[in-house]
Amino acid sequence: MSSCCPPGRSGSETAPVPRLTGTEAGGLLALPGGVFRMGTDDPDGFPGDREGPVREVTVEPFAIAAHCVTNAQFAAFADETGYRTDAEKFGWTYVFAKFVPAVLRKGSPRPEQAPWWCGVSGAYWRSPEGPGSAVEGRGDHPVVHVSWQDAMAYCEWAGQRLPTEAEWEYAARGGLDQARYPWGDELTPGGEHRCNIWQGRFPVRNTEDDGYVGTAPVDAFPPNGFGLHNVAGNVWEWCADQFDEAGGQRSMRGGSYLCHESYCNRYRVAARTANTPDSSTGNLGFRVAANLQ
Template sequence: MKSCCSVSRGSIENEVQVDTIENKLSSFSKKDMVLIQGGEFMMGTNDTEGFPADGEGPIRKVKINSFYIDKYAVTNEQFMQFVKETNYITEAEQFGWSFVFHLFCSKETLKNNPQRVAAVPWWVAVKGAFWKHPEGPGSSIEDLLNHPVIHISWNDAKAFCKWSGKRLPSEAEWEYAARGGLEQKKYPWGDELIVNGKHQCNIWQGEFPIKNTKRDGYIGTCPVDAFHPNGYGLYNVAGNVWEWCEDWFSPDYHKSESIENPTGPTKGTNKSLRGGSYLCHKSYCNRYRVAARSSNTPDSSTGNMGFRCVADI
């Protein structure tokens, strides 16, 4: 995948064995969740701006059962509470490092962390970077409690879901909810990226990956309730952070899969991601479109990957 937004932990060798951690279940709360009524929708896109190799198309009719979904991505404050109650240690902490975008690294950090991925050199493997210290040692989330938690692997997201009594959405559920009741529109709000001169989401402006003009107001993550919600009341389903889904990723499995509550293949190497992030830019990775897809290995973490939860009725 040609993507500014997806880089895998396997790109850099690491011999750490990630242990399975048991987590406490708490009661399921509907606070800040939206009930999505089941129905049919046209999933995917044949848009020429899309990436056929990602499996965005063809457009197909899909049926979805009713479910609840979080209005917002999981925040630093929520994840902090989870860690406080469970003593959970994320995979970024266990491995001892995570990927940080180069513009967020000081000269000293860059000097002390020389490892890069050749294909995407703007990602720096920073020792000591994890959700609580998103740019490495010395950084803090003190002023970012209402921002989405980042440096979260798929396995970490699953642990949080287990604790909260929720689960991760299927790709089909995610797209159904993200479309907000609109049919085959490019974005959750319509077909125009900027509406009446106003930015609708947190993505990159300027020259990627060198200069972000911050015209939408943000250079990194934004608060989870920033910008306007879609028609179902969901915030930031385009841009801000990539959101993990339950499905194993496949570029073609959906072409033969059932149209009723599809859940993807039964096995794979990468898990699906949806929604794009603050690093997406039309010149390189316009995956902030609602039908766009990406993926990563379940143990990978970066400074632009988070998640939101769903729950069964």
């Protein structure tokens, strides 16, 4: 199965929990936790990703960011600490081919199973499309080209942590029980786009019907019932967990601006995938969480 997932280096009923749409804890949204139905048996899902079975999971009260960490937030961390990301240490990272200038695209290595990615030398979070690009004017966009290890370093600096998969899915559901998306079961209710994903024919043509060809501002679309923005599409989000018992890979949630219903509908709430902890791409970021005192 083809996938938009980042390549590595190596029915909607209201759940019986209260909604806290504006409560904050240390700048994060405080959520009450409780029992919810995690996973899916959706026939359009990916059994190989172990999205199911649907099971009851208990989540303790916790806090989570309303949106992904932005370029501006990550810049504050990097400027204060001098931190160098894995992409900077390796000297390259993966960029969507159509965003790469022809002079850089020529000769750039491409994964056999996902040739729409280019391994671009000199690309990193401050130059997300490679040398000559910059994040000026995109301070409110999610930081990308960050590995799981980079996300963990940011969390340590900020006194926060990554959410577990159970916390992420509970928060992303926004109080809805077994809905396909954070807002319900319809992708575009009333013809309205609710997330930043690919429209058109991937990877040839993006009609940009949702208003974006690459990343969107972290609060570009209305929040879900718990106040979280963009938990579907925009960028994949690292979670704390190992993907499976074998270890070695970390879980990612939410899908990205490169997901398309024809081959990779992983912008569903229950969808999941994984990557190695040192991997980074132009559609991979993170959001932070914290324990409640």
